[in-house]
Amino acid sequence: MKLNxxxxxxxxxxxxxxxxxxxxxxxxxxxxxxxxxKKINSFVTLTKEEALREARSVDEKIRKKKKISPLAGVPIxxxxxxxxxxxxxxxxxxxxxxxxxxxxATVIKRLKANDLVFIGKTNMDEFAMGSSTENSAxxxxxxxxxxxxxxxxxxxxxxxxxASDEAxxxxxxxxxxxxxQPASLCGVVGLKPTYGRVSRYGLIAFASSLDQIGPITxxxxxxxxxxxxxxxxxxxxxxxxNYPVPDYTESLISDVKGVKIGxxxxxxxxxxxxxxxxxxxxxxxxxxKLGAKVEEVFLPHTEYALAxxxxxxxxxxxxxxxxxxxxxxxxxxxxxxxxxxxQNTREKGxxxxxxxxxxxxxxxxxxYDYYLKAQKVRTLVxxxxxxxxxxxxxxxxxxxxxxxxxxxEKMDDPLRMYFPDIFTVPANxxxxxxxxxxxxxxxxxxxxxxxxxxxxxxxxxxLRVAYSYEQNTGWHRRRPAICDSQ
Amino acid sequence: xxxxxxxxxxxxxxxxxxxxxxxxxxxxxxxxPNSQVCPVCLGLPGALPVLNEKVVExxxxxxxxxxxxxxxxxxxxxxxxxYPDLPKGYQISQYYQPLxxxxxxxxxVKNKRRRVRIRHLHMEExxxxxxxxxxxxxxxxxxxxxxxxEIVAExxxxxxxxxxxxxxxxxxxxxxxxxxxxxMEEGSLRCDANVSLRPLGTRKLYTKxxxxxxxxxxxxxxxxxxxxxxxxxxxxxxxxxxxxxxxWDPERGVTVPMRGKAPAPCISHSDLxxxxxxxxxxxxLRSQLPELPLDRSERFIQQYGIPAxxxxxxxxxxxxxxxxxxxxxxxxxxxxxxxxxxxxxxxxLKEKDIGIRECKVSPEHLAEMITxxxxxxxxxxxxxxxxxxMFETGEKASQIVKEKGLAQIxxxxxxxxxxxxxxxxxxxxxxxxxxxxxxALGYLVGQVMKETKGRANxxxxxxxxxxxxx
Ligand SMILES: [Zn+2]
Numbered sequence: 001m002k003l004n005x006x007x008x009x010x011x012x013x014x015x016x017x018x019x020x021x022x023x024x025x026x027x028x029x030x031x032x033x034x035x036x037x038k039k040i041n042s043f044v045t046l047t048k049e050e051a052l053r054e055a056r057s058v059d060e061k062i063r064k065k066k067k068i069s070p071l072a073g074v075p076i077x078x079x080x081x082x083x084x085x086x087x088x089x090x091x092x093x094x095x096x097x098x099x100x101x102x103x104x105a106t107v108i109k110r111l112k113a114n115d116l117v118f119i120g121k122t123n124m125d126e127f128a129m130g131s132s133t134e135n136s137a138x139x140x141x142x143x144x145x146x147x148x149x150x151x152x153x154x155x156x157x158x159x160x161x162x163a164s165d166e167a168x169x170x171x172x173x174x175x176x177x178x179x180x181q182p183a184s185l186c187g188v189v190g191l192k193p194t195y196g197r198v199s200r201y202g203l204i205a206f207a208s209s210l211d212q213i214g215p216i217t218x219x220x221x222x223x224x225x226x227x228x229x230x231x232x233x234x235x236x237x238x239x240x241x242n243y244p245v246p247d248y249t250e251s252l253i254s255d256v257k258g259v260k261i262g263x264x265x266x267x268x269x270x271x272x273x274x275x276x277x278x279x280x281x282x283x284x285x286x287x288x289k290l291g292a293k294v295e296e297v298f299l300p301h302t303e304y305a306l307a308x309x310x311x312x313x314x315x316x317x318x319x320x321x322x323x324x325x326x327x328x329x330x331x332x333x334x335x336x337x338x339x340x341x342x343q344n345t346r347e348k349g350x351x352x353x354x355x356x357x358x359x360x361x362x363x364x365x366x367x368y369d370y371y372l373k374a375q376k377v378r379t380l381v382x383x384x385x386x387x388x389x390x391x392x393x394x395x396x397x398x399x400x401x402x403x404x405x406x407x408x409e410k411m412d413d414p415l416r417m418y419f420p421d422i423f424t425v426p427a428n429x430x431x432x433x434x435x436x437x438x439x440x441x442x443x444x445x446x447x448x449x450x451x452x453x454x455x456x457x458x459x460x461x462x463l464r465v466a467y468s469y470e471q472n473t474g475w476h477r478r479r480p481a482i483c484d485s486q
Numbered sequence: 487x488x489x490x491x492x493x494x495x496x497x498x499x500x501x502x503x504x505x506x507x508x509x510x511x512x513x514x515x516x517x518x519p520n521s522q523v524c525p526v527c528l529g530l531p532g533a534l535p536v537l538n539e540k541v542v543e544x545x546x547x548x549x550x551x552x553x554x555x556x557x558x559x560x561x562x563x564x565x566x567x568x569y570p571d572l573p574k575g576y577q578i579s580q581y582y583q584p585l586x587x588x589x590x591x592x593x594x595v596k597n598k599r600r601r602v603r604i605r606h607l608h609m610e611e612x613x614x615x616x617x618x619x620x621x622x623x624x625x626x627x628x629x630x631x632x633x634x635x636e637i638v639a640e641x642x643x644x645x646x647x648x649x650x651x652x653x654x655x656x657x658x659x660x661x662x663x664x665x666x667x668x669x670m671e672e673g674s675l676r677c678d679a680n681v682s683l684r685p686l687g688t689r690k691l692y693t694k695x696x697x698x699x700x701x702x703x704x705x706x707x708x709x710x711x712x713x714x715x716x717x718x719x720x721x722x723x724x725x726x727x728x729x730x731x732x733x734w735d736p737e738r739g740v741t742v743p744m745r746g747k748a749p750a751p752c753i754s755h756s757d758l759x760x761x762x763x764x765x766x767x768x769x770x771l772r773s774q775l776p777e778l779p780l781d782r783s784e785r786f787i788q789q790y791g792i793p794a795x796x797x798x799x800x801x802x803x804x805x806x807x808x809x810x811x812x813x814x815x816x817x818x819x820x821x822x823x824x825x826x827x828x829x830x831x832x833x834x835l836k837e838k839d840i841g842i843r844e845c846k847v848s849p850e851h852l853a854e855m856i857t858x859x860x861x862x863x864x865x866x867x868x869x870x871x872x873x874x875x876m877f878e879t880g881e882k883a884s885q886i887v888k889e890k891g892l893a894q895i896x897x898x899x900x901x902x903x904x905x906x907x908x909x910x911x912x913x914x915x916x917x918x919x920x921x922x923x924x925x926a927l928g929y930l931v932g933q934v935m936k937e938t939k940g941r942a943n944x945x946x947x948x949x950x951x952x953x954x955x956x
Binding site: 081082083091096099101102103105200201202204205208209235237238239316319321322324325327328329338362365366368371 | 528
């Protein structure tokens with residue numbers, strides 16, 4: 001097995017024992033990138049030199065027997081909406097094409113403090129708006145399991161990079177499913193933490209009240225390890241919670257005896273893929289066999305969640321994207337006067353989907369009642385979860401109603417594009433944590449993901465159930481054969 | 487038909503804090519352009535605002551001295567519009583739930599107390615500053631995100647005089663509370679005026695114009711006066727009033743139409759949680775507030791028996807009023823102290839262009855000096871010079887008198903000698919006096935004073951001369 005194919009915790013053991021160096025791991029990752037990146041397009045920016053330099057300095061620390069953190073020297077890919085000092089941070093948008101951030105996001109600071117090695121910035125839907133990564137202004141990312149299929153989105157680059165072993169760890173961000181859905185479609189693990197668990201300072205906003213950064217990894221243990229590094233209160237983010245951070249690896253117990261699992265009736269809908277439904281139901285069956293108590297539950301406002309989400313997300317996006325006016329930084333279109341500058345810059349700088357949402361959002365906030373109504377429904381959705389979590393420890397649902405679709409298939413149907421989000425969006429509205437883990441494959445060989453949701457700050461429950469499932473199955477160990485068959 | 491003017495003022499005040507509203511950048515005035523900026527106040531992608539608690543304290547104090555109800559829960563919104571001095575494409579303000587409501591300021595015009603109500607008071611951030619030079623427009627973001635307090639008054643004002651008085655009262659209240667310098671010339675207070683007319687005796691409100699660009703209280707008053715006249719002329723001509731914005735041109739003394747801003751849409755700010763204030767917090771700020779100028783002025787009249795005009799001058803700033811009261815504690819004739827402060831002290835302060843805080847004459851020193859006059863150690867006239875010296879050097883009056891040998895000569899024997907000498911040297915004048923020329927005495931007194939360099943006790947000299955000349 002090559003180094004780049006290992007998980008972070010496997011690498012950590014090897015580094016700890018002195019059997020491999022961070023430089024060797026980093027090099028193996030870049031060798032892999034050179035080999036497959038042309039087919040996958042996970043990255044928009046690679047920082048090979050800096051990465052190797054950083055890896056060597058970690059190795060130096062190890063040689064000098066300095067104390068290092070558990071993930072020291074492990075290569076990580078970062079979604080291109082998180083600011084790294086001195087590195088291009090584009091959000092896959094033309095309007096930020098030349099934006100080199102002069103500061104580090106809080107998560108980046110934490111990763112740096114733990115000596116992780118940054119290998120590059122991953123592709124995404126422009127400003128995270130989309131579920132396929134087709135809305136990137138720069139390139140289309142391909143699903144490593146089927147190069148003609150989308151990897152999901154918006155953190156498609158991060159999910160694809162993990163699925164194709166181009167990176168050991170990755171960070172994504174999740175506004176309506178942008179971590180969980182691509183993780184599901186690429187057959188990897190993606191965790192969206194509780195809103196407020198991970199600082200958003202330095203995460204370029206799509207919709208501030210919904211965005212949350214989280215890990216995309218090869219297995220559940222890696223997600224727990226990465227959560228240990230990125231979680232915690234940050235005084236720079238007023239919405240981050242001052243709630244103690246546990247050692248998430250301690251919840252990795254392969255035992256679900258007595259765990260009460262709810263299966264929401266509303267998450268098995270018409271139009272969903274039969275193979276997906278079967279995989280998820282099999283998974284629930286397995287957990288029941290392992291000792292979990294399964295019962296059907298109801299989340300009656302689920303059907304309004306997507307519409308509510310659309311309203312809120314567009315409204316917030318249209319104001320969060322007011323930053324980009326061509327004045328202080330980023331792209332500026334040639335113009336004769338000020339009004340024209342704004343118009344041309346934003347017209348040429350933003351892609352279609354972004355403009356669509358800005359227009360929708362502008363319409364909504366000039367009809368403020370819509371927004372207020374959406375906020376009320378949001379509360380109802382949240383209350384549904386509160387009620388269910390009074391009797392259940394967690395919920396299990398499919399992550400996405402379908403496996404990955406073909407590139408270009410739904411580009412002309414903006415409304416259809418939201419369909420993949422229907423099972424992931426409610427968790428963002430409610431601010432609760434959720435994970436997607438692999439739970440099978442379709443006959444065509446596309447991965448299927450299982451979503452586990454729990455109440456706020458119950459990441460430990462999620463990790464325990466996910467870990468138990470993973471230990472009793474082997475889906476997460478399957479790898480796509482990118483070079484051989486395609 | 488008779489018309490009355492309906493005037494509503496909107497005031498922005500820069501509140502005094504060490505750091506900006508949502509970041510830790512300094513608020514120091516006069517730093518090189520864009521030297522006090524960070525990702526947050528520059529509106530860089532991903533940076534998030536965190537509310538500075540001091541800003542809330544200052545705004546609550548402002549609300550309290552303007553008699554507002556401070557709301558337990560208020561929140562921040564994004565006010566969306568594009569302008570190059572606005573780094574984020576929106577300004578953080580409080581639109582839906584302002585910090586405070588329903589206040590008032592009592593003003594005194596023509597000795598009548600009147601109440602101007604305040605609709606609401608809220609916090610918002612300042613924008614950057616545009617600098618136009620060599621055909622380029624440059625932006626300085628040092629000012630961006632400085633804390634502002636917006637105060638919206640009800641249209642209770644009826645004349646430019648009342649507007650001026652309202653602004654003065656508002657300013658002295660806010661200065662007393664230490665909220666802001668409220669200096670219009672320096673931009674720490676900005677004021678727009680909404681002006682409309684209505685037939686006297688009716689209740690309806692008519693179409694208004696918004697007048698901007700005044701940079702002193704005087705100009706606010708002049709602009710309002712002009713605008714009232716202009717609207718009256720326009721009504722006479724039968725023109726329909728149109729809602730619009732006008733710019734005050736201080737050079738020409740007129741208002742001219744300008745491009746107004748369309749009302750900016752607002753939406754709640756999800757990165758900033760609600761501002762939740764408990765009773766205790768508000769009470770502790772309330773307990774820190776000083777007695778307000780109008781109340782203090784009335785107390786001065788009662789307690790010290792000084793005229794209203796004196797009281798109003800002495801309470802014009804908290805520091806001056808504190809100074810006065812310190813003096814009164816040390817010297818029990820309040821009117822005498824008031825006179826010295828109002829004539830000599832204020833004159834010197836104005837001449838040197840400094841504030842009472844920088845004044846070298848302490849209340850103890852002033853009291854001591856007046857005591858010297860009472861004792862007859864120096865003459866009242868000489869005290870004026872001694873005071874100037876005290877103001878310059880910070881020394882005690884007794885010290886100056888001693889060093890410069892200024893002590894009044896009340897020693898009879900010493901004066902008799904000088905009187906005799908003067909009489910010998912001026913035989914003609916003595917003769918004139920004896921012939922009945924009363925004025926001659928004055929001349930002789932003058933000569934004695936000249937001889938003693940003004941130090942002779944004039945009353946005593948008079949007495950001695952009269953005696954000798956009998
Ligand atoms: Zn700043």
